[in-house]
Amino acid sequence: MDPLTLATNTFEQYRKPTRREKFLAEMDRVVPWSELCALIEPFYPKAGNGHPPIGLERMRRKLQAGISHR
Numbered sequence: 045m046d047p048l049t050l051a052t053n054t055f056e057q058y059r060k061p062t063r064r065e066k067f068l069a070e071m072d073r074v075v076p077w078s079e080l081c082a083l084i085e086p087f088y089p090k091a092g093n094g095h096p097p098i099g100l101e102r103m104r105r106k107l108q109a110g111i112s113h114r
């Protein structure tokens with residue numbers, strides 16, 4: 045990770061949010077993620093023999109980020 049410089053830190057507050065950032069913020073505002081995850085969790089793969097599954101919250105963030113790239 046690059047170190048923060050005075051210019052980076054100062055001008056960061058003035059930058060315009062990207063469309064992706066706006067989309068993800070809107071998704072977080074609109075979708076009840078905790079309720080949705082609670083609904084999916086009983087059907088989500090559990091750890092057992094073989095490869096351990098990715099956590100549900102982590103998978104949600106990957107899916108959400110993937111949708112924003114389209």
